[in-house]
Amino acid sequence: MYRNRVAILDPFRSFNHEIDRVFAEMLRGWPRAEMRGKAGFPALNVLETESSVIVEAELPGVRSEDLDIKVQGKELTLEGRRPEPSGDGVTVRRRERGAGEFTRIVQLAHEIDVDRVTASLEDGVLTVTLPKVVSEIPKKIPIGS
């Protein structure tokens, strides 16, 4: 009896491990992000739909020409710079906005169709849409009659 119970529970246990592994893969590499010593700029939100992974970041003041987005294998790299507020005859009275160079690397759990990746930068919000390769999209199999 006991053996049977273990056998039933086992698949669930390995399912949990699978989730842990996926997250571990995703999180790997993130501590490398930095901006003026501050870890984690820009802050990211990562969402998944059936067909793609969507990465959103708040990047106010970053122009598209100052932003590099690279995808290699399962790795997304966001690299860019935010200009220092300066100029001739300018005295800085208060400085709260970070400036300088930043890099963030996102390790994705899915193989990405690199050629179909799109990105938009609107009102300081970056959205990168990373379509999964077709083989990664779950396919519904109809039960034949």
Add this chain to the structure above:
Amino acid sequence: MQNEDKKMEVQACCPDEVEAKRVVTHTYSPAVDVLERADEVVVLADLPGVKTKDVDIEYEDGRLSFTARTDTSNRATGKTLLHEYEPGDFRRSFRVGDAIDASGIRAEMNDGVLTLRLPKKATEVARKIEVRSGGES
């Protein structure tokens, strides 16, 4: 940049139908830089996700304040894999000295950054120039 640290308050739900459709639940105090030139003070504020039409700026009794509503219409939906920030509205106010010519305050939005230009009163600019030339001679 660390919006989480600047979480000010959770907005109460609004009865307005339009408001109810918005999923914004946070109002942040945005990060600002304040720069001073000989003839003006410039305030830069990070307002990611905010469109020009959604910024309100007020000046009253020497206090300059702005509120900004973030646009959530383009926000992606799906299963959350990582959640490092919560988009929100913004609000902040400043005490502005008598040296500012309030009627000349101008504002613009670029790439999610609000720029407020506060011209100094002509008398202030003149006085400063006077002091400088006096110091050099």
